[in-house]
Amino acid sequence: MRLALRRVLTGLPGTGPVLVACSGGADSLALAAATAFVAPRLGRPAGLVTVDHGLQAGSAERAEAVAGWARAEGLDPVEVLPVRVDGRPGGPEASAREARYEALIAVARRYDAAGVLLGHTRDDQAETVLLALARGAGPRGLSGMPQRRDVTGVPLLRPLLDVPRADTRAACEALGLDPWADPHNADPAYARARVRTGALPALVEALGPAVVANLARTAGLLAADNAALDALADTALADVRTEAGGLSVAGLAGLPAAVRTRVLHAWARELGATPAALSHSHVAALDALVTAWHGQGPVHLPGNHRVRRQAGHLLP
Numbered sequence: 001m002r003l004a005l006r007r008v009l010t011g012l013p014g015t016g017p018v019l020v021a022c023s024g025g026a027d028s029l030a031l032a033a034a035t036a037f038v039a040p041r042l043g044r045p046a047g048l049v050t051v052d053h054g055l056q057a058g059s060a061e062r063a064e065a066v067a068g069w070a071r072a073e074g075l076d077p078v079e080v081l082p083v084r085v086d087g088r089p090g091g092p093e094a095s096a097r098e099a100r101y102e103a104l105i106a107v108a109r110r111y112d113a114a115g116v117l118l119g120h121t122r123d124d125q126a127e128t129v130l131l132a133l134a135r136g137a138g139p140r141g142l143s144g145m146p147q148r149r150d151v152t153g154v155p156l157l158r159p160l161l162d163v164p165r166a167d168t169r170a171a172c173e174a175l176g177l178d179p180w181a182d183p184h185n186a187d188p189a190y191a192r193a194r195v196r197t198g199a200l201p202a203l204v205e206a207l208g209p210a211v212v213a214n215l216a217r218t219a220g221l222l223a224a225d226n227a228a229l230d231a232l233a234d235t236a237l238a239d240v241r242t243e244a245g246g247l248s249v250a251g252l253a254g255l256p257a258a259v260r261t262r263v264l265h266a267w268a269r270e271l272g273a274t275p276a277a278l279s280h281s282h283v284a285a286l287d288a289l290v291t292a293w294h295g296q297g298p299v300h301l302p303g304n305h306r307v308r309r310q311a312g313h314l315l316p
């Protein structure tokens with residue numbers, strides 16, 4: 001874990017602190033302990049933030065306990081961030097995640113942090129790939145979680161994506177830490193928990209223990225392919241734009257399907273289509289305006305946008 005962390009911290013630009021996002025669970029607690037060890041040796045200030053979602057009894061006390069431990073470890077700054085989860089659209093899990101990331105990004109900006117460290121492990125990555133496969137995702141979904149993603153200039157870093165979850169448990173034990181077990185992680189109401197406790201162990205039983213690392217490896221391979229296709233699509237989108245704010249059907253028709261559907265997806269987002277609601281079937285309907293044209297009507301995109309084909313152009 002320390003090696004993995006060293007790799008991520010070495011060469012990280014800026015002089016600001018890295019902030020470990022810690023729930024008190026085994027993964028992020030072990031990450032915080034490793035950070036408290038590695039960061040000072042690299043001359044990098046390191047702090048910890050823990051979000052209190054206020055959803056479970058005793059959550060404020062637990063957050064304070066994590067913060068107290070972090071201060072004793074020498075992490076600085078250390079903050080407890082209370083957030084409001086209700087009043088947001090979507091389910092409670094999605095709302096909690098959204099509130100959590102907002103709070104993490106805001107505190108990172110306040111400290112001019114060099115990055116926020118998240119505790120996702122190789123097992124989390126394998127679960128993500130399996131969930132993506134089950135819903136028929138393309139390469140983007142099968143790429144899983146990235147090692148690094150920048151949100152409004154704040155790098156979100158996942159140093160443990162190649163580290164097995166068993167190692168974070170073992171690290172906590174070796175260091176005498178007492179991680180918090182989130183009951184949601186084993187609650188069969190959540191698909192991820194069912195994958196964690198049922199589907200993935202069944203695959204390991206049937207195919208052998210390497211399956212977890214292999215699923216995570218697939219994510220890495222596809223992430224590289226996906227990035228290359230995205231770059232091709234960026235260039236292609238610029239090439240097929242027309243002066244009227246549309247796209248050239250002839251230009252689109254000359255593109256390989258993998259690039260064309262990415263161009264259409266990117267363009268739909270540009271037009272304002274709601275990203276979360278923009279599905280495979282919307283992009284397929286846009287694609288049909290190019291490749292299966294029979295005079296069909298406009299395609300309706302989520303967010304109340306329309307795209308029609310007229311005189312050799314796709315037009316908003």
Ligand SMILES: Nc1ncnc2c1ncn2[C@@H]1O[C@H](COP(=O)(O)OP(=O)(O)OP(=O)(O)O)[C@@H](O)[C@H]1O
Pocket residue numbers: 020021022023024025026027028029049050051052053100117118119120124182185
């Ligand atoms: N309440 C929280 N406060 C701060 N960071 C959090 C919080 N909850 C989750 N995170 C961050 O997001 C990562 C992923 O959380 P998630 O709950 O999806 O996974 P997990 O496998 O249960 O992780 P953990 O064992 O660390 O709780 C955590 O490792 C941690 O870095």
